[in-house]
Amino acid sequence: xxECVNYVSQSISQVRWRxxxxxxxxxxxxxxxxxxxxxxxxxxWDTSHMKNPLQNDxxxxxIEDFEQRNPKKISTVNVGAGVAALSYVSMDAVVAGxxxxxxxxxxxxxxxxxxxxxxxxxxxxxxGGCSGVDxxxxxxxxVGDDGNIHIVHVGYKIPLHSIVAGDSCAxxxxxxxxxxxxxxxxxxxxxxxxxxxxxxxxxxxxxxxSETSHALTSLDHHPSQGHMVVVGGADGCVTFFDIREEKAAxxxxxxxxxxxxxxxxxQQSPDLMYTCSGDGSVRKLxxxxxxxxxxxxxxxxxxxxxxxxxxxxxxxxxxxxxxxxAGSSILCSNDSEAIYLINxxxxx
Amino acid sequence: MDGYESxxxxxxxxxxxxxxxxTLHAVWVPNKQLAAFIGPxxxxxxxxxxxxxxxxxxxxxxxNQDLYDSTARKLVxxxxxxxxxxxxxxxxxxxxxxxxxxxxxxxxxxxxxxxxFLEVKDQSQQQSFVDANAAEELRAKVDLYSMMELxxxxxxxxxxxxxxxxxxxxRLMEWCKWHFPIANELVSECTSxxxxxxxxxxWKAIYxxxxxxxxxxxxxxxxxxxxxxxxxxxxxxxxxxxxxxxxTFTSNVGNTVGDFExxxxxxxxxxxxxxKDGDFDSKVELKTVCRILCxxxxxFHELHELCGGWYHLLISYLYYSSxxxxxxxxxxxxxxxxEVYGGAVELTSLDTILLSIFRYDISLVIxxxxxxxxxxxxxxxLTDLLQACGLCPSSDNxxxxxxxxxxLIVTYAEGLSKHASFWQVVAYxxxxxxxxxxxxLKLFVGRIPINCEKKAAxxxxxxxxxxxxxxxxxxxxQLAIRALxxxxxxxxxxxxxKAKDQDLSKHITDKLLEEFTKTGxxxxxxxxxxLGSAVLVSDRxxxxxxxxxxxxxxxxxxxxxxxxxxxxxxxSRTAPxxxxxxxxxxxxxxxxxxxxxxxxxxxxxxxxxLNKLQEEKMTTKDGGxxxxxxxxxxxxxxxxxxxxxxxx
Numbered sequence: 001x002x003e004c005v006n007y008v009s010q011s012i013s014q015v016r017w018r019x020x021x022x023x024x025x026x027x028x029x030x031x032x033x034x035x036x037x038x039x040x041x042x043x044x045w046d047t048s049h050m051k052n053p054l055q056n057d058x059x060x061x062x063i064e065d066f067e068q069r070n071p072k073k074i075s076t077v078n079v080g081a082g083v084a085a086l087s088y089v090s091m092d093a094v095v096a097g098x099x100x101x102x103x104x105x106x107x108x109x110x111x112x113x114x115x116x117x118x119x120x121x122x123x124x125x126x127x128g129g130c131s132g133v134d135x136x137x138x139x140x141x142x143v144g145d146d147g148n149i150h151i152v153h154v155g156y157k158i159p160l161h162s163i164v165a166g167d168s169c170a171x172x173x174x175x176x177x178x179x180x181x182x183x184x185x186x187x188x189x190x191x192x193x194x195x196x197x198x199x200x201x202x203x204x205x206x207x208x209x210s211e212t213s214h215a216l217t218s219l220d221h222h223p224s225q226g227h228m229v230v231v232g233g234a235d236g237c238v239t240f241f242d243i244r245e246e247k248a249a250x251x252x253x254x255x256x257x258x259x260x261x262x263x264x265x266x267q268q269s270p271d272l273m274y275t276c277s278g279d280g281s282v283r284k285l286x287x288x289x290x291x292x293x294x295x296x297x298x299x300x301x302x303x304x305x306x307x308x309x310x311x312x313x314x315x316x317x318x319x320x321x322x323x324x325x326a327g328s329s330i331l332c333s334n335d336s337e338a339i340y341l342i343n344x345x346x347x348x
Numbered sequence: 349m350d351g352y353e354s355x356x357x358x359x360x361x362x363x364x365x366x367x368x369x370x371t372l373h374a375v376w377v378p379n380k381q382l383a384a385f386i387g388p389x390x391x392x393x394x395x396x397x398x399x400x401x402x403x404x405x406x407x408x409x410x411x412n413q414d415l416y417d418s419t420a421r422k423l424v425x426x427x428x429x430x431x432x433x434x435x436x437x438x439x440x441x442x443x444x445x446x447x448x449x450x451x452x453x454x455x456x457x458x459x460x461x462x463x464x465f466l467e468v469k470d471q472s473q474q475q476s477f478v479d480a481n482a483a484e485e486l487r488a489k490v491d492l493y494s495m496m497e498l499x500x501x502x503x504x505x506x507x508x509x510x511x512x513x514x515x516x517x518x519r520l521m522e523w524c525k526w527h528f529p530i531a532n533e534l535v536s537e538c539t540s541x542x543x544x545x546x547x548x549x550x551w552k553a554i555y556x557x558x559x560x561x562x563x564x565x566x567x568x569x570x571x572x573x574x575x576x577x578x579x580x581x582x583x584x585x586x587x588x589x590x591x592x593x594x595x596t597f598t599s600n601v602g603n604t605v606g607d608f609e610x611x612x613x614x615x616x617x618x619x620x621x622x623x624k625d626g627d628f629d630s631k632v633e634l635k636t637v638c639r640i641l642c643x644x645x646x647x648f649h650e651l652h653e654l655c656g657g658w659y660h661l662l663i664s665y666l667y668y669s670s671x672x673x674x675x676x677x678x679x680x681x682x683x684x685x686x687e688v689y690g691g692a693v694e695l696t697s698l699d700t701i702l703l704s705i706f707r708y709d710i711s712l713v714i715x716x717x718x719x720x721x722x723x724x725x726x727x728x729x730l731t732d733l734l735q736a737c738g739l740c741p742s743s744d745n746x747x748x749x750x751x752x753x754x755x756l757i758v759t760y761a762e763g764l765s766k767h768a769s770f771w772q773v774v775a776y777x778x779x780x781x782x783x784x785x786x787x788x789l790k791l792f793v794g795r796i797p798i799n800c801e802k803k804a805a806x807x808x809x810x811x812x813x814x815x816x817x818x819x820x821x822x823x824x825x826q827l828a829i830r831a832l833x834x835x836x837x838x839x840x841x842x843x844x845x846k847a848k849d850q851d852l853s854k855h856i857t858d859k860l861l862e863e864f865t866k867t868g869x870x871x872x873x874x875x876x877x878x879l880g881s882a883v884l885v886s887d888r889x890x891x892x893x894x895x896x897x898x899x900x901x902x903x904x905x906x907x908x909x910x911x912x913x914x915x916x917x918x919x920s921r922t923a924p925x926x927x928x929x930x931x932x933x934x935x936x937x938x939x940x941x942x943x944x945x946x947x948x949x950x951x952x953x954x955x956x957x958l959n960k961l962q963e964e965k966m967t968t969k970d971g972g973x974x975x976x977x978x979x980x981x982x983x984x985x986x987x988x989x990x991x992x993x994x995x996x
Contacts, residue, residue, distance in 0.1 A: 007426060009418035011769045036769035084800060099800045127830065128800045145801050147836065168838020168872035170801045187801055188842050188875065211880055213842070215805065234805060259805060278809060317432055318772065319806070335772055336425040 003314075004050070004341040006070045010034040010041070012333035014086035016094075017326040023268045027326040029112070030071075031094050032333065033083025040082050042096050042106065044075040044114050047341065071341065075114040079104060081129065085142075089135040097123075097130025103142050105154055118154050128170060132184075132219075136176035139196075143171040143184055151196050161196050166203065173219035177226065177243070185216035185231050191241060209239045209249055218262045223270045232260025232275055238285070255283055255310060258319070266325045274313070276320035276332055282313040284344070314340060362407050374409075379766050382409040412722050416767050419464050419471075419489070424764065426460045427729060428773045435780055438736050450737055454504045457729060461500060465493035495698050496726050498527060499717070502659075502705050503730060506675055508737055513674040514597040514605055520663045520678075521561040528656030531556035535569070545573050551633045556654045558640050559664040566637075567591040580634075586627055587634050590619055590641060597671060609672060616642060643669030649688050658685040659702055679706040710739060714752070723763050728756040750782050757781040758788060771796050772810070779814050786814070793819045798827070821847050828852055837863070838872025845882040845889075853886040860892065861927050870896070891922040902937070911938045911945045918957050928961055929975060932982055939985040944992045951990045958982055 013035040017027040028048040034040045049068060081100035089095050092108040101124035107117045124130045128145025135141075139160070142150050147167040150159040170187045177183050180197045181204075189210060192203035209216060215234040222228035229241045236256035239249045258278035266272040273285040286309040314320075318335040325331075330342040362372060364386050374384045384407045414420060434453050440446065472486030505511075505519050525531075534553035538544045550569070557566040567588055574584040595611040619641045622628070628635040639647040648665045655661040662685040666673050682703060686692060695703070697720040704712040717727040731753060734740065740749040761777045764770040778788040793816055798804045804827055811820040824847030831840035837860055844852040864870055876896055883890040894917060901910035917923060918931050935954060938945045946954065962979055 007422040009421040036771075038768070082799070084802065099803075125834065127834070131800065131802070146834070147839070165836075165871075168836070168874040169842050170839060172801070186874075187839075188878065190874065190878065206874070208878060213878065213880065213882070215801075217802075217805070258809060278806070317429055336429060337421060337769070338425070 004069060004071075006339045006341070007337055008032075008073075008339055009337055010043075011036040011335065011337055012321065012339060014083055014096075014322045015324050015331045015333045015339065016086050016088055017324045017329070017331060019088055019091055020326060021091075023327065025327075027329055030324070030331055031086060031088070031114075032339070033079075033086040033096055035082030035084070035099070037082075039078050040080060040098070041076045041078055042083060042086070042094065042104075042114060043073050043077075044108060044112060045071040046074045046112070047071045050341075071339070074112050075108075077106060077114045077116055079116075084129060084131050085133040087133045087135055089140065090137060095133050095135060095140055097133045097142055097144075099129040101126050101129040101144065101146075103130055103133065103140075103152070105140075120150075120152060120157070120159075123150055123152070123159070124148060131171060132173040134174050134176050134182070136179065139176075141174050141176060141182050141196075143174040145170040147171060147186075149174070149182070149184065149194065163194065163201050166194070166201055167192065172215065172217050173231075175219050175221045175229070177221060177229075183219065183221070183229055183243070185219045187215040188213040189216055189233065191216065191219075191229070191231060193243060205243070207241055207243075207249070209233060209241075210235075210237075210252070215259075217259050220263045220265050220273075223265055223267050225270070230263050230265070230273065232263040232277075234259045236260060236277065236279070238263060238273075238275060253285075253308070253310075255285065256281060261319070261321055262323050264323055264325050266327075268327050272325075274323055274325050274330060276323040278319040280316045280318055280320065280334070282315075282320055282323060282330070282332055282340075284311050284313050285309070286311070313342060313344065358411070360409060362409075364405060364407070377408070380410065380762075381766075383407070384409055410766065412763060414489075414492075415723050415725070415763055415770075417489075419467050421769070422467075423460060423464050423725065424770060424773060427457060427725070428776065430456045430460070431729065431732065432776060434732065434736060441736075447737070450733065451504070451508060453736075454500070454508050454733055457733070458497060458500055458504065461493060461497040465490065465497060468493055496721075498698070499701055499705070499713075499726065500730065501527070502702060503713070503734075506705055506708070507710070507734060507739055510675065513672045514608060515599055516675045516678075517663065517667055517671050517673060518561075518597060521667055524656070524660050524663050525560045525562070528560070528660055530654060530656060531560050531562065534654075535565070544569075551636075552654060554633075554637065555640070555651050558637065559648075559651065559654055559660070561664070561667050563591045563594050570637075580631055583628055583631055583634050586622060587637055590615075590622070590638070593618075594641070605672060612671065640668060645669070645684075652688050658682070658689045658699065659706075661685045661688060662706075676708060679703070679708075682706055710734060714756075718756075724756055724760045728760045731756055754782040754784065761788075761792075765792065765795075768797065772806075775810055775814075786816070789814055790816060790819055794822070798823070801827075821849070825849055825852060828856070832856065832859075838875035841872070841875050845879075845885050848885055850886045854888040857886065857888040857892050858924050861924060865927065865930050887922050888924070891917065895923075898934075907938060908945055911935075914938075915946070915950055915953065919953055925964070928957075929965075929978065932958060932961060933978065936982065936985055939989045944989050944996060946989055946993065948990065948993045951986055951993055955983075955986050955990070958986065 011034055012032045014033040016031050018029040018031070020027050028046065030045050030047070031042060032045065033042050049072065050070070079096060079098055081098040081102070083096050084099050085097035087095055094106045094108070094114070095103065096106070097103045101122060103120045103123045104116050105118040106114050108114055123142060124144030125146040130142055130144045132143045133140060138153050140152050142152065147165050147169060149163040149166050149171065151161040152159045167184065167186050171184045172187055174182055174184045177193070180195055182194050182196060183191065184194065185191050189208060189212070191207040191209065193205040195204050209231060216231045217234055218232040220230050222230070227242050227244045229243055231239050231241065233239065236254055236258055238253050238255045238260060240251040242250045255275055256277035256279050260275050260277050263273060263275045266274065271286060271288050273287060274282065275285065276282045313330065314332065316334055316336070320332050320334045323330065323332040328344050330344050332340045334340070362384050366372070366386055369389055370386050371389045372384060373387045374382045377383045385404055415424060430453060437449055437453065443449070468486055468489045472483055472490055475483040475486055501523060505523055509519065511519055531553065534549045534556050538547040538549045538553050541547045544550055554566050554569050557569065570584060570588060574581060574588065593615060595608060595615055597608045619638055623635070623638045623642060628638050636647055643665070645665065648661060652661050655664060662678065662682055665685065666678060666681060686695065697716065701713055701716045701720070704716060714727045714731055717730070718724060721727070735749060735753065757777050758781055761774045765774045774792060775789060778792055779785050781788060793807065793811060796807055798807060804823065808820055808823060811817070811823065824843050828840045828843035828847060828849070831843060837856060841853065841856045841860070844856055860870065860872065860876070870876060876892060879889065879893050883893045894913065898910050898913045898917065901913065914931065914935055918935070923931055958979070965975060
């Protein structure tokens with residue numbers, strides 16, 4: 001596992017790889033969103049010039065070496081309040097939600113320059129703001145600390161569909177399950193499924209992750225098994241839900257000690273799932289056949305099944321806020337204003 | 349730190365228009381800032397009753413912002429990581445490799461300083477083509493970083509590594525080599541030319557190399573001059589031989605100090621003899637080289653321009669005159685070297701600090717660093733490391749050391765706390781400041797701005813880590829109140845449950861019940877239905893959850909269970925007063941069926957409740973006015989039920 005650590009003088013709250021055309025291609029560009037500054041920014045970075053770092057401790061560092069070992073910032077846009085949610089909508093469009101309730105849409109033009117092309121300034125309330133975005137073109141779903149869900153289209157000021165106060169508590173993440181279904185998780189441990197085409201303001205289904213109401217902080221949807229949803233919680237547990245089942249979770253694993261800030265499935269190899277947490281570690285879960293086993297028969301959850309492999313990818317002393325995975329390249333950012341680039345080649 | 353003379357007074361211009369009768373006012377505001385504004389002269393606070401046609405502007409002036417630029421942020425965060433690993437390391441002081449680990453920590457700090465230095469240097473080079481002012485500022489920063497690195501590396505060599513005699517001077521020579529590239533520049537100048545021997549820098553290069561103790565390189569440069577046919581051949585061979593035979597001290601087991609001393613003395617004698625014999629008289633430059641090797645004082649004075657500073661001269665001189673000197677004795681020779689450079693009056697602040705390091709006067713070093721640097725990064729981290737090495741400024745007074753450490757940490761943290769992104773770093777430093785750590789932490793945590801739930805979660809995690817339970821509770825309550833202000837009752841309730849605040853939960857639950865009486869349905873069922881064990885926080889909450897249960901039972905058609913639950917709720921009087929009537933009215937649902945659900949005793953109890961309720965309503969201001977017909981209706985229904993019940 002090759003690492004590159006880059007201190008960027010900004011507290012990065014979200015990192016996202018640019019989607020690649022083919023799954024064999026290594027991702028080259030990524031966007032970051034910062035928080036905790038007075039003027040926060042969304043930046044586009046380039047890693048195509050980077051050579052593999054040969055040695056980490058070189059006594060006589062050359063300035064050229066410096067530049068070649070670190071990603072280069074190629075474009076910056078000012079967004080004001082901290083970025084709480086960031087997502088690539090398509091190959092050249094990014095949507096970001098800020099803590100002051102604004103949702104902004106950016107385009108990357110041919111010269112690799114980010115520019116804001118549309119924004120919804122008052123979509124969520126000023127205090128708390130937007131906490132999650134997910135795109136399923138042409139729809140973009142946004143959720144916020146105010147418990148509201150909005151479905152917007154670029155170019156239209158008014159949201160196409162709004163579920164106001166759909167959730168009594170703050171919603172922490174959102175994912176599209178299909179063209180008209182979304183899934184959200186909130187700060188008291190509940191998972192809700194919504195049908196955006198219907199006019200009702202109540203959830204289609206509500207699922208609870210545990211008896212105690214620990215907040216659910218992140219959400220992801222299995223790329224190939226459409227019924228499988230995984231949530232990360234504030235107690236360090238990662239819970240798997242089968243949305244075909246009625247209420248209870250399928251499996252619950254204690255992967256971390258503190259809040260699991262992000263869970264991501266590897267789109268190219270969906271058996272691998274990565275999590276990053278406030279306890280300063282990034283871990284990889286290799287589920288292989290086990291989740292299918294778990295999904296089929298929830299009674300035999302962990303008994304008798306071959307052990308699920310959990311391996312540690314990275315440890316640091318400060319909390320990891322965000323992680324993104326594309327192929328074998330892992331990108332993560334932490335509270336010490338550093339971005340880590342890891343090449344997680346599968347060991348033969 | 350009060351009342352010392354500053355060399356210049358800093359001033360700043362506030363760009364604002366002043367009309368007649370107005371002047372500039374300034375007041376102190378929190379976070380060590382000044383708020384400046386234009387206001388009328390006669391008014392003390394600057395507030396006037398006259399309205400102005402354009403709005404006034406308040407300027408916030410702050411200083412000591414050197415920790416907020418992009419390079420300094422990297423310094424702060426990276427050094428925070430090293431600092432925290434050092435705190436963990438201190439607990440394992442019995443480990444045999446402890447001193448090595450401390451040395452590694454020092455090297456980590458140095459490498460961070462070096463990377464910052466390189467970055468700022470690169471930036472200043474780029475800026476010099478663009479903006480002269482900015483380039484000037486960056487050059488000042490470059491100087492600052494190189495100064496810090498110089499101080500740190502010398503402290504590392506003398507104070508932390510603390511090598512024995514013989515080795516210390518070698519290490520100091522390496523230090524000179526690393527920090528003063530003058531020899532490299534001269535060598536590259538003359539070797540890059542076509543005829544190195546006749547280049548003007550040739551001899552200077554050789555002297556410079558010798559002054560940095562690089563005898564082999566000097567020898568190879570000299571070899572260029574060693575032409576067989578030339579008349580000076582013998583001299584060059586002679587000097588080459590001397591250079592080759594120079595004994596070097598190594599820390600191998602076979603060599604002892606005594607052995608080396610004997611060898612060295614012999615060699616110096618040989619050099620002096622050849623010099624006296626006049627072997628090099630015909631070539632002045634070679635004579636100078638030999639004089640250097642003999643350790644003659646005057647020649648060092650002559651060559652002082654080739655040294656980076658008095659400290660370089662000092663080390664070069666001692667390298668040749670007394671290579672077995674112990675670290676503690678070096679400073680005795682310093683005054684002579686300082687004289688060469690203009691004497692004590694010419695000493696800059698950097699020189700003073702370096703001199704104190706040579707004197708092993710740690711408290712003076714820290715003191716001077718605090719005086720000269722606007723932010724206390726260097727004194728804090730250096731003191732912390734030296735304390736870990738056991739070299740506290742006053743080794744017998746533990747309290748004084750603790751106080752020093754605390755004041756350094758608190759001042760540094762205070763400087764960082766103005767910038768929002770450093771809050772976790774500040775919290776860590778404050779938590780490690782000593783006996784009063786929890787007090788400082790409590791004060792700081794209360795001032796961290798929370799703008800979203802994710803940030804709140806992080807701050808709460810911090811409170812849990814440092815056992816700040818009252819702050820944790822206070823944050824929960826603040827978030828509950830904020831949610832209440834936005835009329836998000838469910839969110840408010842969930843926060844007040846986390847705060848385990850009985851009164852606040854009761855208040856919110858009452859609001860929810862009020863909403864129910866007005867609208868006829870509960871709004872935040874997402875929270876209410878999933879309370880679980882949280883109902884124990886307040887009696888009102890348990891009432892609420894039971895009432896929801898009642899509603900569900902009724903909706904499911906389980907009338908008998910629902911009826912008895914309702915009766916219990918009425919009799920137990922856990923409902924708020926305003927809600928009692930609603931409960932009674934709910935009982936109506938069970939009173940008009942043909943088969944009475946309530947028996948005689950139950951109906952009697954209900955009637956008793958009704959009486960009580962009516963009495964209470966009579967004594968309140970609005971009397972029984974609107975509710976009179978409701979009471980009548982209830983009474984009628986209850987008596988009918990009683991009748992039916994008696995009959996059955």
